Amino acid sequence: MSLSLDIRHRFPGFALDVALDTPGPGVLALFGPSGSGKTTTVNAVAGLIRPDEGRVSVNGETLFDSHARVWVPPRRRRVGYVFQEARLFPHLTVHDNLLYGWRRAGRPFDRAGIDHVVALLGLGALLDRRPRTLSGGERQRVSIGRALLTAPRVLLLDEPLTALDGPRKDEILHYLERLRDETRIPIVLVSHSIDEVTRLADWMAVFNEGRLAAFGSVFDITARIDLFPMTGRFEAGVVLAATVAGHDRAHALTRLSFDGGELVVPGLDAPVGAVMRVRLRARDIMLALDPPERISANNVIAATIVEMRVDPGAFVEVLLQAGESRLIARITRYSMDRLGLEPGRQVHAILKTVTVERRSLAAGGEAQDL
Amino acid sequence: MLTPAEVEALLLSLRISVVAVGCALPLAVLAAYGLARLDFPGKTLLDGIVHLPLVLPPVVMGYLLLVTFGTRGPVGSWLLDTLGIRFVFSWTGAALAAGIITFPFQVRAIRLALGAIDAKLEVAAETLGAGWFDRFWTITLPLALPGVIAGAITAFAASLGEFGAIITFVSNIPGETRTIPLAIYTAIQTPGGEADAARLAALAIALALAGLVLSELAARRVARLHG
Numbered sequence: 050m051s052l053s054l055d056i057r058h059r060f061p062g063f064a065l066d067v068a069l070d071t072p073g074p075g076v077l078a079l080f081g082p083s084g085s086g087k088t089t090t091v092n093a094v095a096g097l098i099r100p101d102e103g104r105v106s107v108n109g110e111t112l113f114d115s116h117a118r119v120w121v122p123p124r125r126r127r128v129g130y131v132f133q134e135a136r137l138f139p140h141l142t143v144h145d146n147l148l149y150g151w152r153r154a155g156r157p158f159d160r161a162g163i164d165h166v167v168a169l170l171g172l173g174a175l176l177d178r179r180p181r182t183l184s185g186g187e188r189q190r191v192s193i194g195r196a197l198l199t200a201p202r203v204l205l206l207d208e209p210l211t212a213l214d215g216p217r218k219d220e221i222l223h224y225l226e227r228l229r230d231e232t233r234i235p236i237v238l239v240s241h242s243i244d245e246v247t248r249l250a251d252w253m254a255v256f257n258e259g260r261l262a263a264f265g266s267v268f269d270i271t272a273r274i275d276l277f278p279m280t281g282r283f284e285a286g287v288v289l290a291a292t293v294a295g296h297d298r299a300h301a302l303t304r305l306s307f308d309g310g311e312l313v314v315p316g317l318d319a320p321v322g323a324v325m326r327v328r329l330r331a332r333d334i335m336l337a338l339d340p341p342e343r344i345s346a347n348n349v350i351a352a353t354i355v356e357m358r359v360d361p362g363a364f365v366e367v368l369l370q371a372g373e374s375r376l377i378a379r380i381t382r383y384s385m386d387r388l389g390l391e392p393g394r395q396v397h398a399i400l401k402t403v404t405v406e407r408r409s410l411a412a413g414g415e416a417q418d419l
Numbered sequence: 420m421l422t423p424a425e426v427e428a429l430l431l432s433l434r435i436s437v438v439a440v441g442c443a444l445p446l447a448v449l450a451a452y453g454l455a456r457l458d459f460p461g462k463t464l465l466d467g468i469v470h471l472p473l474v475l476p477p478v479v480m481g482y483l484l485l486v487t488f489g490t491r492g493p494v495g496s497w498l499l500d501t502l503g504i505r506f507v508f509s510w511t512g513a514a515l516a517a518g519i520i521t522f523p524f525q526v527r528a529i530r531l532a533l534g535a536i537d538a539k540l541e542v543a544a545e546t547l548g549a550g551w552f553d554r555f556w557t558i559t560l561p562l563a564l565p566g567v568i569a570g571a572i573t574a575f576a577a578s579l580g581e582f583g584a585i586i587t588f589v590s591n592i593p594g595e596t597r598t599i600p601l602a603i604y605t606a607i608q609t610p611g612g613e614a615d616a617a618r619l620a621a622l623a624i625a626l627a628l629a630g631l632v633l634s635e636l637a638a639r640r641v642a643r644l645h646g
Contacts, residue, residue: 095546124548136543140561149557153548199547 052077052203052237056093056103065089065100065259075251076229076236078267080243081279085256087239091205094237095130096123107202108235127154129196129204129234133211135188137180143191144176150199163198169231170194170224186217190224197234204228207239218245219408225249226412243281247271247288247328248411255279271328272375274358274366285366286330287377293323302347302402309372313347314405319412326411331366333404334378337397338388348400352376354392357385369398425619427594428602432626435510435598436578439518440525440571447525447570448560454526455533473523481587484516488588512589513596517581521574528573532566533559565641569634576630580623599623 055068065086071077079087092098094105096112099120105113107128112121129150137146151163167173170190180188189209196204206225210218222245229236229249240246246253246267253270255263257279263270270276271288291305291312301316305325312327319325340349352369359365365385369376376398380390390396421429450469454462472480488495488506498504506512536559544554560567582600589596591605603619606612 097542097546123545124550126546127548128546130543130546132539132543134539136537136539138540138544138558149544149549150547153553195547 051106051108052094052235053104053106054090054094056090056100056105058089058093058098058100058102060089063259067254067256067259067261068103069254069261069264071235071252073251074233074235076238076249077252077254078238078240078246078250079254079256080240080246081256081262082241086259087241087256088207090256091130091207091237091239094126094203095128095205096121096126110202124153127199127202129199129201131189131192131196131204131206131209133208135180135185135192135212137183137188137191137195139180141179142176143172143178143180143183146180146191147172147176147194147198150195154199156200166194166197169227170197184217185213186220189213189217189221193221193224193228197228197232201234204234204236205239206236208241209238210240210242210245222248230413243271243284244328244408247326248408272368272377274356274368274377277358277366284330285377285379286328286333287375289327289329289374289376291325291327293317293319293321293325295321307372307374309352309370309374309376310350311348312350312400312405313402314410315402315407317410324413326413327405328409329376329400330404330409331377331379333400334376335399336367336378336380336384336388336390337399338394340397341399344399345401346399347402348398350376350398350400352396352398354390354394354396356392357390359385369396371398421618421622422615424593425602425615425622428597428599428619429622431510431594431596432579432598435514435517436575438511438514439516439521439578440575442514443518443522443525443574444567444571447522447574448529448567450522451526451529451533452555452559455530456538469526470523472520477520477581477583478587480520481516481584484512484519484584484588488512488515506589508589508592508596510589510595513585513598516584516588517578520581520584521577524574524577525570528566528570529563530566532563532569535566536562565638568637568641572630572634572637576627579626579630599626 051071053070056065058065067086067090079090081087089098093100102115111119112126113119138149170193172190172194175183175187175191183191210221213221226249238249250267253265253267254261255270255276262279263273263276267288268290271286277285289307291307294304294306294311296303296316302313303317305312305314305327314327350371352371354367355370356368357365359382363381364379365382367378367380369378378398454466485507486492490496490499490505490507495506506515540558541554544558549557580600585596585598586601591597591601597605599619599622603616606616606619
């Protein structure tokens, strides 16, 4: 897709100033804490707010331009907007909710097209029900289907998982992954969960106080230790693209190979050769100067220290290079001093297999450039 | 059971109320929407005017109507000269009076219902391609339907009972403007008419009860429909 934004807007006590151009197709995540301007940006794309100044274009079509005095009203923008709280129409059945936008998009009747979306989101059994009788996850699926059926230029997902509990989150994430892989509709995902972003997104825009702190591929952004204050230290970690190298069925393990080494992770249901994403949290990686022997951890990766960033508190973020890949470890300042760690030193990064959770693994590697 | 004159009064009451509520309903929806959703200069004034009949003595309302819509009044003479429409001493005048008197009942109920609707649903409809009237017609109005029905039934019941404004504006003409309340009044004024008055009063009570039951049933049905 190409989404091109350059907007400035003032609210009382808050100013938004954001410019970005997506370099290629894929899922763009707007990431950052609440109140950092993510939803306002998406609303500007949808036309729900009119920025004081700037320009918005999707796939080369200008939807707003304050200088050229272009303003396409929201109802003509054909953006599929999925709101945090689903916003289904309570007096209509699921079927009529799904077709609300379709009927207004001037599309010819296409049973197969409707059936495809119904099947993609698993809505077949819900069509005659009313929103009141649906679970939170089901509502959100209907809401996604309703947006999809307008044949949108772009799908805008505003924190679609925030209102859901754990199992429902996984359910919707699963459907969103299918959506990403099976349709060609560009997606903008607003999220403050690094988990969701690393599972779904190809591009990542980090928002902070109404401005863009960083923009790039998920792999590049998660490997930047200078962004940790904004992306959240606790969950921070790199995302690696890795290939399934083999399975150890007897121990229920899978071996992944990446440029820089191999990883043993809990058993995956993916064929050999499949490209996966793995998120390795910085706090799960420890460092050793000598290759450890007789140790339970399965992953020992030789790496070189590239850069270190000392936090105000007890911790240090250590950026490591292993082959073409980057890893980040969080250790204490005390450990750093004890081992005499500094940029250029050879170390061994140690990772316990059990710290790699199922939700840290996802299908899909790097987005293909056009 | 009822004398022909009483049947006439009953049918006339029903006709006047149906026309009064039916004609006022679209305007009530419009006024309620404006008061619930829009911000415009003079909103407080409009709010006051809409609710005035609620606090004004009906006789004063009837007097104002007579002054305005009488054959020598500014609006009344124009209507008579150009369109040949006359409100005074006519059942349509009774409907006009009843419609204005019961207008606040409709506006209040509809406004409450509109206020309870999540405006975000309309934003969602807008992103799905619906224009203003489309959103109003397919989302806002259906969701406000319980309030619209409740308001219409309350107004209908109140309209059946309107006395002061009707007798002041269009007088008490049998077969033309003598509704049930006016018939009861007439019976009481007539020596030996107590039995007639009692029967008519029972009829009025039955009508009021039927209205309440109907309102409740409609509200339940709509609630089920809206899940």
